[in-house]
Amino acid sequence: MTSAYIHIPFCEHICYYCDFNKVMLEGQPVDEYVQSLLKEIKMTLEQFPTDNTETIYIGGGTPTSLTAEQLDVLLAGIRELMPFKDGNEFTVEANPGDLTLEKLNVMSSYGVNRLSMGVQSFDDKLLKKIGRKHSAQDVYDTMKVIDKAGFGNNVSIDLIYALPGQTMASFEDTLKQALALDLPHYSLYSLILENQTIFYNWARQGRLDLPPEDVEGNMFERAAEEMEKHGKKQYEISNFSAPGKQSQHNLVYWNNEHYYGLGAGASGYLNQTRYKNQGPIQHYLKPLREDRLPIRETEELTTKNVMEEQMFLGLRKLKGVSITEFNRKFGRDFYDVYGKILPQLEAQDLIQLKDDHIALTKHGLILGNEVFEKFLID
Numbered sequence: 001m002t003s004a005y006i007h008i009p010f011c012e013h014i015c016y017y018c019d020f021n022k023v024m025l026e027g028q029p030v031d032e033y034v035q036s037l038l039k040e041i042k043m044t045l046e047q048f049p050t051d052n053t054e055t056i057y058i059g060g061g062t063p064t065s066l067t068a069e070q071l072d073v074l075l076a077g078i079r080e081l082m083p084f085k086d087g088n089e090f091t092v093e094a095n096p097g098d099l100t101l102e103k104l105n106v107m108s109s110y111g112v113n114r115l116s117m118g119v120q121s122f123d124d125k126l127l128k129k130i131g132r133k134h135s136a137q138d139v140y141d142t143m144k145v146i147d148k149a150g151f152g153n154n155v156s157i158d159l160i161y162a163l164p165g166q167t168m169a170s171f172e173d174t175l176k177q178a179l180a181l182d183l184p185h186y187s188l189y190s191l192i193l194e195n196q197t198i199f200y201n202w203a204r205q206g207r208l209d210l211p212p213e214d215v216e217g218n219m220f221e222r223a224a225e226e227m228e229k230h231g232k233k234q235y236e237i238s239n240f241s242a243p244g245k246q247s248q249h250n251l252v253y254w255n256n257e258h259y260y261g262l263g264a265g266a267s268g269y270l271n272q273t274r275y276k277n278q279g280p281i282q283h284y285l286k287p288l289r290e291d292r293l294p295i296r297e298t299e300e301l302t303t304k305n306v307m308e309e310q311m312f313l314g315l316r317k318l319k320g321v322s323i324t325e326f327n328r329k330f331g332r333d334f335y336d337v338y339g340k341i342l343p344q345l346e347a348q349d350l351i352q353l354k355d356d357h358i359a360l361t362k363h364g365l366i367l368g369n370e371v372f373e374k375f376l377i378d
Contacts, residue, residue: 002048002270003055003252004082006037007263008063008074009281012098013133022061023281033281034070036288037263038077043293044260045081048270053082054257055089055249059116064098068106075110086111089248091156093118096134096142104149115146116187116247119157122177123170126163136177143181156185156247161223162216163191171219179230184245188223189238190216217366237316237365254317256310264294272306274299303330304377307337312372315351320359334358341374 010025010033056078066074084090091114092107099115121127122136139157146152159178161171178186191210211219224234232240236254239247252259261268265279275298278284287294301309307330314321323334335342342358345351350364350371364371 001054001252001257002050002052003249003257003259004053004057005249005259005261005263005266005268006041006056006058006078007060007261007266007277008058008066009033009061009264010065011060011062012065013131025062025065028281029285030066030070031073032285033264034066034074034077036285037074038081039288040262040294041078041081041260043291044262047293048260051083053084053088053260055091055252056082056084057091057093057249059093062095062098063092064094064103068100068102071103072106075106075112079110084111087113089114091116091247091249094142097138099142099145101145101149104145104151108149108151113151114154114156114247115151116156116158117142119178120160121163121166121170122174123166126166126170129165130160130163153184154245155183156187157181157183158187158189159223160189160191161219162211164210166211166219168215168218168222172222175223175226179226179232182230184242185247186227186232186240187238188220188240190220235318237368251317254313256306256313272301274301306330307332308376311338311375315358315360315368315372315375318359318365320351320354320357323356323358337377338375345371345374 009022010028010030011022012025058074063071078084088111090110090112092112093116095118117139118132119139120130120132122139124135127135143152143155146155157178159174224240227234227240231242233243234240235246236250239250241247258270259268260270261275261277263277264281264284265277267274267276269275275295278287278294278296283296284294307326310326310329311321326332326334330337338358342351342353345364346353348363349361350367352359352361360368360371
């Protein structure tokens with residue numbers, strides 16, 4: 001099984017918390033980038049062919065900062081080059097306010113059938129505070145356009161909690177408005193101060209008023225309760241969905257399956273090798289102009305590395321890690337590899353065995369990183 005992540009690094013505005021590979025759109029060689037990206041896809045598939053791309057996910061940056069014409073060139077090229085069955089999950093990330101009916105019709109004509117929208121909050125003051133350029137009204141206006149284009153039944157939105165100055169009341173209001181949209185999928189992330197972001201620098205200068213840890217925990221607990229009440233089941237630490245609407249692309253990551261990483265700064269995982277592309281646009285374009293792949297670094301994984309990743313990625317899912325699948329994938333008995341540490345983790349109420357799966361308990365979900373460490377093989 002192979003999926004594809006495709007990166008569009010252009011943004012019309014830089015958010016204060018974002019550490020993804022991105023540049024301001026103005027003055028960038030966007031058309032050359034699109035052509036180079038298609039060239040990378042062609043060269044990669046010649047080296048690592050596949051019969052079917054299980055899922056495609058175009059992220060960023062802001063893919064919808066491309067014009068309708070640029071989107072048309074990009075998507076036409078992707079569909080021409082990548083083996084892909086209509087009906088497979090094909091997601092494009094979008095920002096409220098960037099989507100037009102024309103862009104949505106272009107996407108639909110090439111088989112895009114899922115949208116992931118960065119909403120983050122419904123509090124206009126908070127949106128300004130974190131560097132977002134949209135308002136809550138833009139979300140509602142964009143949803144009308146999305147419904148008109150026929151995407152309404154397959155939209156996911158991202159929300160961020162524990163934002164600077166965010167109160168429990170403000171977060172509860174955001175949750176209420178988000179759930180009133182009755183979308184099939186929601187992702188919730190706590191604010192993380194990443195290196196080289198505006199927020200990281202402000203925090204070092206003492207200019208960031210963040211909610212205390214206990215309030216952050218309460219926000220997530222409230223979110224989980226409300227999601228459950230509204231029929232959105234938690235299926236991964238940060239993700240909730242209606243039945244059958246889980247993100248198939250993200251499950252590729254958590255199931256530790258292979259995927260192409262295409263575009264500036266993208267990471268991929270093929271043939272037990274993880275790799276990362278050049279990030280800065282010109283560094284990415286230069287090797288492609290010379291008919292070379294733009295890979296910056298590679299890491300060949302040992303079977304031990306892959307087993308460890310199988311555990312700490314798979315344990316992010318509420319279902320956990322399948323013991324049968326582990327045995328099949330590695331030709332090893334799960335209990336021979338991890339049998340010694342399981343009783344200790346069960347005794348601490350951190351993991352549980354259910355239906356052939358090792359999964360985190362409710363307590364284990366809170367202490368996820370501490371549990372993951374236990375599955376590192378000496």
